[in-house]
Amino acid sequence: MLLQFFVWGAWFATLGQCLGANDLSDFAGGAYGAAPLGAIFAPLFLGIIADRFFPSQKVMGFLFLIGAVFLLLIPSTAEAAAEWTGDPDEPNPKENLMVWLMLGNMLCYMPTLALGNSIAFTHLDSMSFPKIRVWGTIGWIVAGLAVGFMGWSSNLDIFYIAGATSLILGIYSFSLPNTPAPLKGSPVDFRGLLMVDAISMFKRPAFAVFMICSCLVCIPLAYYYSFTSNYLSSVGFTQAASTMTIGQMSEIFFMLLIPFFFRKLGVKNMILIGMLAWVLRYLLFAFGAEEQVIWMILFGIALHGICYDFFFVTGFMYTDKIAPKSIRSQAQSMLVFFTQGIGLYIGYKVAGDKFSSVVKESDAALNTAMAGIGSQDELSTGEQLAQMFSVNDLSEVDSNILSTTMSKWNEFWIYPAIMAGVIAVIFFAAFWDKISITSDDENSSE
Incomplete structure (x- = not known):
């Protein structure tokens, strides 16, 4: 839970400031909109694929690994978008690609929230879950403090720290207790x-x-x-x-x-x-x-x-x-x-x-x-x-x-x-x- 929410908190909290500092603030709405789109489509992915065919910990591992790739590609794409010198009346292709990369990451990330809960509830009693879930909030706090400590609140490097953590968590997920697909063998319930x-x-x-x-x-x-x-x-x-x-x-x-x-x-x-x-x-x-x-x-x-x-x-x-x-x-x-x-x-x-x-x-x-105001040494x-x-x-x-x-x-x-x-x-x-x-x-x- 700590690393899971660290991945999200490392870049999401100061995304608007980061985009503004890199002359990309016009795309803040679309970039932030990636998260709710992920929330909309995550249940479909979970219901059709994740809950029926593969163990939860393996699905979560693959999603974090794929999401890490998207995150690690964002900084170079954003830099290229900021440096684009094409016709100002034409859409900046790199900016659109940056938003698509964020959407790809959130489509991978959002299902992991339910998958993580599923793994926890399978192997822990319900009364123990709040004690585990609170580490998610702590992970978000640690991410914010870490980004602040490094002075990266407006720096594209926030995606590197998030991507690296996602990569580590993806590998670690495969070592979690085996959690079989809860609906394996069941027909797809489209009403649900x-x-x-x-x-x-x-x-x-x-x-x-x-x-x-x-x-x-x-x-x-x-x-x-x-x-x-x-x-x-x-x-x-x-x-x-x-x-x-x-x-x-x-x-x-x-x-x-x-x-x-x-x-x-x-x-x-x-x-x-x-x-x-x-x-x-x-x-x-x-x-x-x-x-x-x-x-x-x-x-x-x-x-x-x-x-x-x-x-x-x-x-x-x-x-x-x-x-x-x-x-x-x-x-x-x-x-x-x-x-x-x-x-x-x-x-x-x-x-x-x-x-x-x-x-x-x-x-x-x-x-x-x-x-230049407030610039400080280490x-x-x-x-x-x-x-x-x-x-x-x-x-x-x-x-x-x-x-x-x-x-x-x-x-x-x-x-x-x-x-x-x-x-x-x-x-x-x-x-x-x-x-x-x-x-x-x-x-x-x-």
């Missing part, structure tokens, strides 16, 4: 693959409201995942990758408190608080931009535990509780399809277009003006860790450029705050379900 039975759950009004609002709220959520690293760099944070790990640290903390909050708050209040936390986060980013109010920005990042755990984790548990046992896996796949698939895919496209139209030009000017490990909170002094930067860029960032973050706020109000007014996740009685769709 297409989530036909799970769609019937929309007959339950509360679930329909939950699913629609969850899908829609993932559109503004994509703003955070794709452009926070750019924003932190513009505000002056020296290593955005390290700074963003504060969010994952809070995620671990709130994960431990979820059972307590379930008993006190219930499903509706938990999900609503999660949505409102996203609104607060974006407002903190927006109004913290104008004067570079560091505590507001750090607080916005630290809200990630509430934003993610209260919304996503509660949503998964609610879905599992109300779905009949026979279609629970379908229901979970459907939730992933609508949220981390369709919702985030649209969100990355919308966020990418908004960044290009609102922030890109002024942010590029600010980055040029900031060149640091000790302790000094590198301190970079998580380190912010450059921007007093030497042209005040007009800085003011203009920060006002643009303010405008950029207001959009997702409004979107998330409207969806939260709709959810508050329309969602009514008395179900208790902590109860042991079985519930079924109506």
